[in-house]
Amino acid sequence: MKPKQLAVIGHPVAHSLSPLMHNAALRQLKLPYHYRKIHVLPEALPSFCQKIKQGKLKLAGFNITLPHKEKILPYLDWIAPLAKLTGAVNTVVHHEGRLLGFNTDGLGYVESLREETQLQLKGIHVTLLGAGGAARAISIALAQLGVKHITLTNRTLSRAENLAKHLRRHFPQTHFETNKIEGKKFHQALSHSQLITNTTSVSLTKQAFEENFPDFPWQKLKLNTIISDLVYDPPLTDFLKQAKAQGLKIHPGLGMLVHQGALSFQLWTGHYPDVEVMRSILQKELKKKQTA
Numbered sequence: 376m377k378p379k380q381l382a383v384i385g386h387p388v389a390h391s392l393s394p395l396m397h398n399a400a401l402r403q404l405k406l407p408y409h410y411r412k413i414h415v416l417p418e419a420l421p422s423f424c425q426k427i428k429q430g431k432l433k434l435a436g437f438n439i440t441l442p443h444k445e446k447i448l449p450y451l452d453w454i455a456p457l458a459k460l461t462g463a464v465n466t467v468v469h470h471e472g473r474l475l476g477f478n479t480d481g482l483g484y485v486e487s488l489r490e491e492t493q494l495q496l497k498g499i500h501v502t503l504l505g506a507g508g509a510a511r512a513i514s515i516a517l518a519q520l521g522v523k524h525i526t527l528t529n530r531t532l533s534r535a536e537n538l539a540k541h542l543r544r545h546f547p548q549t550h551f552e553t554n555k556i557e558g559k560k561f562h563q564a565l566s567h568s569q570l571i572t573n574t575t576s577v578s579l580t581k582q583a584f585e586e587n588f589p590d591f592p593w594q595k596l597k598l599n600t601i602i603s604d605l606v607y608d609p610p611l612t613d614f615l616k617q618a619k620a621q622g623l624k625i626h627p628g629l630g631m632l633v634h635q636g637a638l639s640f641q642l643w644t645g646h647y648p649d650v651e652v653m654r655s656i657l658q659k660e661l662k663k664k665q666t667a
């Protein structure tokens with residue numbers, strides 16, 4: 376029997392490690408699927424969706440990466456409430472000509488936090504650096520799990536304020552505060568936080584953290600604060616390196632990649648994959664990249 380097809384779509388998509396981890400987990404469970412990359416240009420997104428619905432392109436489901444996560448919404452037949460709230464979809468299930476949209480990013484993040492740090496989210500204070508799409512997905516997941524106080528900080532304050540306005544409407548039990556990534560109030564928020572998560576794209580640029588955040592008050596943080604970064608390549612971002620040097624506990628981005636993938640995998644196949652199989656193949660690949 377021919378394997379069913381899964382994919383990740385994006386522009387660009389060549390860098391994606393998703394095929395590697397999904398195919399490893401599919402092989403281990405002996406499931407009849409194959410996962411590949413498909414390069415989809417922004418202008419081709421509507422026709423790509425149409426072809427799947429018409430059965431001209433055989434795909435059982437797919438992941439979505441930049442820049443399509445938000446743009447795909449109008450072409451879907453149903454969107455899960457959490458994805459609707461996030462305004463973005465990272466997983467699509469194809470069911471009998473209908474495309475169903477989900478978002479596993481936020482849940483994948485909190486699942487990896489739970490697994491790697493055992494942090495109890497209920498009642499704590501979290502500060503996020505950045506207020507883009509990633510911050511939105513994560514703050515929704517954190518608020519859903521009972522985080523009491525979320526400080527949204529951003530270089531462009533208006534973006535953090537808009538996000539806070541949206542979140543306050545849906546999560547009245549959580550207190551949302553906004554700030555620039557500098558100054559006294561920023562320092563205060565950090566000194567009260569049990570978790571500080573970098574959702575900005577700064578770690579992707581491989582620039583020194585200090586170049587972009589010269590006003591980060593490492594000395595004022597509580598010793599048990601967890602420092603988290605969403606970027607998994609490099610596995611240890613400069614933000615995490617600095618945190619480690621301060622003796623703080625770190626939470627790298629690889630866990631989120633694995634767990635958002637595991638949740639997507641379950642949506643397509645009905646089986647929960649072995650996350651260790653996914654993690655170890657990714658670790659090997661990232662190590663290879665580092666030494667290349």
Ligand code: ATR
Nearest residue numbers: 505506507508509510529530531534575576577587
């Ligand atoms: P994503 O969907 O990955 O969150 P995004 O929506 O483009 O991507 O958001 C990128 C985030 O990184 C934003 O919060 C952005 O800040 P601005 O809203 O001020 O642009 C932040 N960011 C990017 N480069 C930055 C830099 N050099 N210093 C501080 N923040 C930066």
